[in-house]
Amino acid sequence: MKAELRSLPRTLADLVAQHLVASGRFLDDDPELAYQHARVARRLASRLGGVREAVAITAYLAEHYDEALTEFRAVRRMTGNHEVIAMMADCERALGRPDKALALTKDKHVTELSEPTQIELLIVAAGARRDMGQTAAAIQTLDVPELTKRTRAEWLPRLRYAYADALEEAGRTDEALVWFHRAAGVDGDGLTGAAERAAQLEGLEFTDLDEDDTVLDDEYFEEEDEVEEDADEDLADEADEADDEAEDEADEAEDEADEADDEADEAADAADEAEDAADEAGDDLDEDGVDEFGDAVEGVKDSADETSKDAEE
Numbered sequence: 001m002k003a004e005l006r007s008l009p010r011t012l013a014d015l016v017a018q019h020l021v022a023s024g025r026f027l028d029d030d031p032e033l034a035y036q037h038a039r040v041a042r043r044l045a046s047r048l049g050g051v052r053e054a055v056a057i058t059a060y061l062a063e064h065y066d067e068a069l070t071e072f073r074a075v076r077r078m079t080g081n082h083e084v085i086a087m088m089a090d091c092e093r094a095l096g097r098p099d100k101a102l103a104l105t106k107d108k109h110v111t112e113l114s115e116p117t118q119i120e121l122l123i124v125a126a127g128a129r130r131d132m133g134q135t136a137a138a139i140q141t142l143d144v145p146e147l148t149k150r151t152r153a154e155w156l157p158r159l160r161y162a163y164a165d166a167l168e169e170a171g172r173t174d175e176a177l178v179w180f181h182r183a184a185g186v187d188g189d190g191l192t193g194a195a196e197r198a199a200q201l202e203g204l205e206f207t208d209l210d211e212d213d214t215v216l217d218d219e220y221f222e223e224e225d226e227v228e229e230d231a232d233e234d235l236a237d238e239a240d241e242a243d244d245e246a247e248d249e250a251d252e253a254e255d256e257a258d259e260a261d262d263e264a265d266e267a268a269d270a271a272d273e274a275e276d277a278a279d280e281a282g283d284d285l286d287e288d289g290v291d292e293f294g295d296a297v298e299g300v301k302d303s304a305d306e307t308s309k310d311a312e313e
Contacts, residue, residue, distance in 0.1 A: 001050040008045060016045045023054055031061035049079035056084065065091040082109040086120040089128070098128035119146060119155040123162045130166065138166045147179075157187035161194050168201070177201045 001020070005013040023037035035058035042055045056071030069091040072084045085104055092101035105125040110118065122141060129138035142163040149156065164179035180201065183194035 001048075004048045004050050005045075007048075012044060016041050016048075016051065019044070020051070020054055023058055027058065027061065031058060031063075034058045035062040035064065049075060049081075052078060053081070053084075057087075060087050060091065063094070065094040069095070082107070083113060083117050085110065085113065086117050086124055089121060089124045093124060093128055093131060098131040101125070101128040116153065116155050119159055123158060126162055126166060130169065135166060135170045139163070139170060142166060152186070157183050157192045157194065160186070161192040161197075164194070164197070168197075173201060 005017055008016065019037045019041040023034045023041065026034040026037065035055070038051070038054040038058040041051045045051050052071050053075045056068050056075055059065075059068035059071060069088060072088045072091070075081055075084055085107055089101040089104040092098070092104065101124060105121050105128075110121065113121070122144065126138040126141040129135070129141060142159065144159075146156070146159060147163060160179050160183035164176045164183055167173075167179060168176035177198055180194045180198035183192055184190075184198060187194055
């Protein structure tokens with residue numbers, strides 16, 4: 001794909017690549033959106049085989065089988081990739097043409113296909129036979145050595161499931177049950193639903209817990225709701241009590257703070273009074289000291305004057 005994009009101008013190549021990346025991102029969760037992105041890429045670069053293949057696959061997954069078939073044909077013509085034959089045959093089945101689907105399973109390039117594609121082609125061929133009311137032929141088509149092959153290949157659960165399904169349709173229930181169990185045994189992700197089919201044949205009710213369902217009855221849920229409501233009420237009461245206690249403690253702390261402020265004010269007033277008293281005492285001391293000093297000076301002057309007079313005489 002990168003080599004094909006290099007044949008385009010840089011800006012156009014980047015735009016096409018963005019739509020292809022978006023198409024791949026939405027392929028599993030939203031095939032229709034993936035298909036729309038692929039169509040935009042085709043409008044921008046319809047001569048690139050990789051782009052046409054992206055459109056074909058997304059159209060197939062979005063169940064636009066007519067367009068998917070057209071695009072798969074274009075892919076084979078443009079790239080020589082025949083691995084798309086199985087999907088082409090499935091498109092023919094979906095369009096109500098099982099005979100054309102069977103014709104594709106006999107294409108001259110079938111022997112060149114990879115093992116996974118050949119297995120998928122077998123499954124499609126068996127489906128086409130069943131569409132035509134040929135259930136026995138469908139079972140025979142799927143009765144291949146690969147059924148008992150020891151492998152972790154992704155196609156094995158699908159092959160065993162298809163075989164079990166055909167057996168059940170033919171009324172061979174016991175054999176079908178065996179193969180549904182064998183399919184489930186290699187289907188770790190549960191993609192085929194083989195375990196559910198086996199449970200149904202055994203008369204068991206298979207409960208799906210994927211969406212938080214339970215096997216408990218409505219009374220259980222009602223009791224759970226009541227318990228939950230009581231618990232919520234208790235929690236609410238406890239929260240209110242805690243709020244009241246916190247508010248009381250806050251009021252007490254505020255009162256204590258006010259008392260402390262009052263005491264501080266009283267202490268400040270007492271300090272001011274003490275300072276005023278000290279100032280007054282200082283003023284009195286200064287006045288007395290000055291008077292006594294003045295009297296002493298006057299006494300010294302008088303003694304000096306007398307001594308001077310005596311000396312002159």
